[in-house]
Amino acid sequence: MATFSAELGGIIQLENEISDAANNIRSGVGFPAVIWIPITQDDASWSTEYEQQCHKLSFFWLNDPQKMMRPQFTRFVKEELFQMGLGEEPIIVSLDSEKEKLLWQQQTAWTLHLLAPQSGYYYRIVKPINDWIREEKYIFLYGGNNIKWIREFLSKSREVASKTQMNFELAYFGKNKMIRGFIYKESLSYCPLYDSSAVWWFWARLRSMFLSRIQYLEMTNHLVKENNNDEILQGFKKLLSYESKNATTEGWVLLSKGSEVVVCRHGSKMLQAMNDYEIWKENIDATKSFGQALKDHHEMLSKDKHSCCTLEYLITLSKIPKNKRCPECSRCMQKFLTFTCCHGDD
Structure with missing residues (x-):
């Protein structure tokens, strides 16, 4: 089972990506159903625009999330499930921590x-x-x-x-x-x-x-x-x-x-x-x-010279490392704040 974290615009983009991928799937290859549980910053965030956009999605989605979800569940998702900090980009996250742990125990080498x-x-x-x-x-x-x-x-x-x-x-x-x-x-x-x-x-x-x-x-x-x-x-x-x-x-x-x-x-x-x-x-x-x-x-x-190396973290991540060593030379990397726009291109 997996979940996706994203703003509404990211969800719409994600749906387009999944639809494109689904069109290319061969027979006999399984594909996941997607259930979107909207978790907003506050009650006012759930607007008519959200509701109208949601009706256009092919996903299953939870209607009127403020009434349907307990506050404890929302807190769990924000503080525990996404504790690694996923920012605004859609990303796949395992919900089964024990299975995830077992898989990593079995995978002991970079292959x-x-x-x-x-x-x-x-x-x-x-x-x-x-x-x-x-x-x-x-x-x-x-x-x-x-x-x-x-x-x-x-x-x-x-x-x-x-x-x-x-x-x-x-x-x-x-x-x-x-x-x-x-x-x-x-x-x-x-x-x-x-x-x-x-x-x-x-x-x-x-x-x-x-x-x-x-x-x-x-x-x-x-x-x-x-x-x-x-x-x-x-x-x-x-x-x-x-x-x-x-x-x-x-x-x-x-x-x-x-x-x-x-x-x-x-x-x-x-x-x-x-x-x-x-x-x-x-x-x-x-x-x-x-x-x-x-x-x-x-x-x-x-041994004497390495090319520059960049490792990106979204500024919205809840846990951005204070220090990070370069995967090439093991020196401490410099930290910069970068604004990026790709004009919709991949």
Whole structure:
């Protein structure tokens, strides 16, 4: 079971996203029913405009919430259910804390299965990724906003694949609509996030899992100790920072061998490492794999300099960390207040 937190405008946007996604669902794949329970700031917030808009929604929704809901329930939702602070963006939240805890107890490593689930709605989006995982292939997931970097990275990756006689699989997971258009038009690589709804679902799920992981560490009294050492939390931080609205990086790459994540870093140094293949290829032997040799060379290139890293939190969150360490270099990050407008574009 899941719930969504959003202002009315966000709910309408969410309905559009869900409707688009529902139109693409194949037979045999389940899809959740959505029940909206409006929780307003005060009694005056529930206006005629809200009521009129609600009648246009395809969701099930609770009519006249001030009369139907006990104050204790409203307080529980505001203080407990959304204690991580979800702001005004719609986001998926688990209502079963015990099941959530059990799932995290079973998931002890940062693996590609966290990004490519093996069941549910998301499975349809990432089915080829799961096939590559089962075949134990080298998988490059990449993203970013610079088409020049993307073309160079894909070209060099295929060149290295030819030299090593390996079959690399490449897939674009970035949010950039224009870049997705180039990839489709030029058949540059596989692009599972085929439209805005798929992009929304994938990245909303990752952000939800990021918050869920924080909640789990807090619930098990490991948050302070593990916040900067937990590889799962650090993995989510990296990906969310790479695809944040204010990110300045030209690209990013996550390399895995099957489900095992080998390295996840900014694109410029990953491209340089691939360009240097002739330098480090001699390090590949019976005890060191291609992936480990690439990772070692990349770390050598990055030990003195890192690209800027941005991690976004909405100002409306109830819990914004006072301090946050960079997922790249572990230094304390600077905190800024940023106003952002994307003019309705994804």
